Amino acid sequence: MLTLAFYLLFLLAFVVVAVYAERKTAAFIQNRLGPMEVGPKGILQTIADLLKMIQKEDIRANAVDKLPFLLAPIIVFLAVFAGFSVLPLNSEVAGSDVTGGLFLLLAIISLDVLGILMAGWASNNKYSLFGSMRSVAQIVSYEIPMGLSVLCVVIVTGTLDLQKTSFLQSGNGLINWNIIQHPVLIIPFFIFFIAGLAESNRTPFDLPESESELIGGYHTEYSGFRWGIFMLSEYGMMLLLSIVGTILFFGGWNSPLPNIGSFNLYEMTSGAIWGTFWLLFKSIILVFIQMWVRWTLPRLRVDQLMSLSWKYLTPLSILMLFICGIWKLWLIN
Amino acid sequence: MIQFIQIVFFLLTLIGVGVIVSTKNVIHSVYALALVLVSLAGIYVLLNAELLAIVQILLYAGGVVILLVFGVMMTRRGSGETLISESKNSILALIISLAIFLLLVYLFSNAEVEAVNISSIDQVKEIGVSFLTDHIVAFELIAFVLLVALVGAAYLAKMSSNE
Known part of the structure; x- marks a missing residue:
């Protein structure tokens, strides 16, 4: 319960900062200045935008399918946010104690497809419908490589509990991280990261909402606060997948600093508050890489998207699953 | 609660x-x-x-x-x-669903199911182990059926795109 309350507050604060950070990153990559007007260096721009968004009229076209139209953003957000319930925060605060927490997380975030479909269908608009159909095709296809790459970690660690996965990586700083302790997990991490971009509908996989062809896709008809919930869920998904990636591959809440001789750097930077800091710090670096990718790569075509998932990522992740099995059975001991 | x-x-x-x-x-x-x-x-x-x-x-x-x-x-x-x-044959549907309902009630009221306490066991592990030991034939058969369905779907999709 405590973890969930923390993550809700953190998510809200994160979105405000991340939107600003994203615009600044984009501006830097495109050699512009980005938001500069509100506050010093434009730092209050997101807050101004947020105030404007809340004041906007809640527009609902006559021909929409009323109840699904109103429920869709809430379902999308709930599906993403429910995923946070199984995440640990530090060595003392674990998430929900479900058998197979990781499995639950993958199951529950796949429900956001339902909300997206609802939004697209209820909007009664061809662009929205196209957007949500693309989104479903994309998310359903990329769930397979994502699930398989997560399974590689599960094979190596032998647990579905994210807190146990974190404990397995504690000890001597970054030497004990899964990705360094088990180098066979490097390729699964890249598969996980690419599939994660597709799951959160980010460029280069933002076909469901591609502004230039679909005017925003499934959230074309939404305005003001309801649109804001979609935005919140997108950033929530980015953060969620980054935290999961951190826990699975980069040591979770463990400090990256190793002990050097008698200088106990690892013990000095461990503990509840340090743990929370390291988890969120490493996750935010991953979020930054997601933004970086967004502003440097062009959008894929639909057929390229499908062939990337089915012809490259899925066979590769099945192969990696096999290799991880061999690694676990014979090479580790 | x-x-x-x-x-x-x-x-x-x-x-x-x-x-x-x-x-x-x-x-x-x-x-x-x-x-x-x-x-x-x-x-x-x-x-x-x-x-x-x-x-x-x-x-x-x-x-x-x-x-x-x-x-x-x-x-x-x-x-x-x-x-x-459209709702068609509503009377027939009512009769069939009532019949199935009564059948289920009859079955459940006569069944002797032993209550098993599952809160203390590692469910994922137990199910995984029993899949690969006691129920290996059923497990492999289902996997095979799914594979056949997958190949069949791919074949059908290819056939319709050729026409």
Whole structure:
């Protein structure tokens, strides 16, 4: 319960900062200045935008399918946010104690497809419908490589509990991280990261909402606060997948600093508050890489998207699953 | 508290079932089906069958329902027209469902099911081990059937794109 309350507050604060950070990153990559007007260096721009968004009229076209139209953003957000319930925060605060927490997380975030479909269908608009159909095709296809790459970690660690996965990586700083302790997990991490971009509908996989062809896709008809919930869920998904990636591959809440001789750097930077800091710090670096990718790569075509998932990522992740099995059975001991 | 949550999930299931049966808009009944499946998963969690709940969400709410919605969207006739299902043979349907209901009541009231305490065992591990030991034949057969279905679907898709 405590973890969930923390993550809700953190998510809200994160979105405000991340939107600003994203615009600044984009501006830097495109050699512009980005938001500069509100506050010093434009730092209050997101807050101004947020105030404007809340004041906007809640527009609902006559021909929409009323109840699904109103429920869709809430379902999308709930599906993403429910995923946070199984995440640990530090060595003392674990998430929900479900058998197979990781499995639950993958199951529950796949429900956001339902909300997206609802939004697209209820909007009664061809662009929205196209957007949500693309989104479903994309998310359903990329769930397979994502699930398989997560399974590689599960094979190596032998647990579905994210807190146990974190404990397995504690000890001597970054030497004990899964990705360094088990180098066979490097390729699964890249598969996980690419599939994660597709799951959160980010460029280069933002076909469901591609502004230039679909005017925003499934959230074309939404305005003001309801649109804001979609935005919140997108950033929530980015953060969620980054935290999961951190826990699975980069040591979770463990400090990256190793002990050097008698200088106990690892013990000095461990503990509840340090743990929370390291988890969120490493996750935010991953979020930054997601933004970086967004502003440097062009959008894929639909057929390229499908062939990337089915012809490259899925066979590769099945192969990696096999290799991880061999690694676990014979090479580790 | 747990009893209260159980009642809430139970009511949600009932509402969902009511909507599925009463609404004529096909897409609404699919959404209601999703509600029923997720509420059932909630009841499973309260009964300590966590793995079953997760599988229910993953396969039914995340898989089957999405497939249904996708199917409805693909077969939408024309544009701007809502898909309405007609109620035909309602008396026959009533008789059949009543018969199935009575049969189930009869079976369950006569069944002697031993209560097993599953809250203390590692469900994922137990199920995994029994899949690969006691039920290996069924497990492999299902895998084979799924493979055949996959190959068949790919073949059909290729055939229709060639024409």
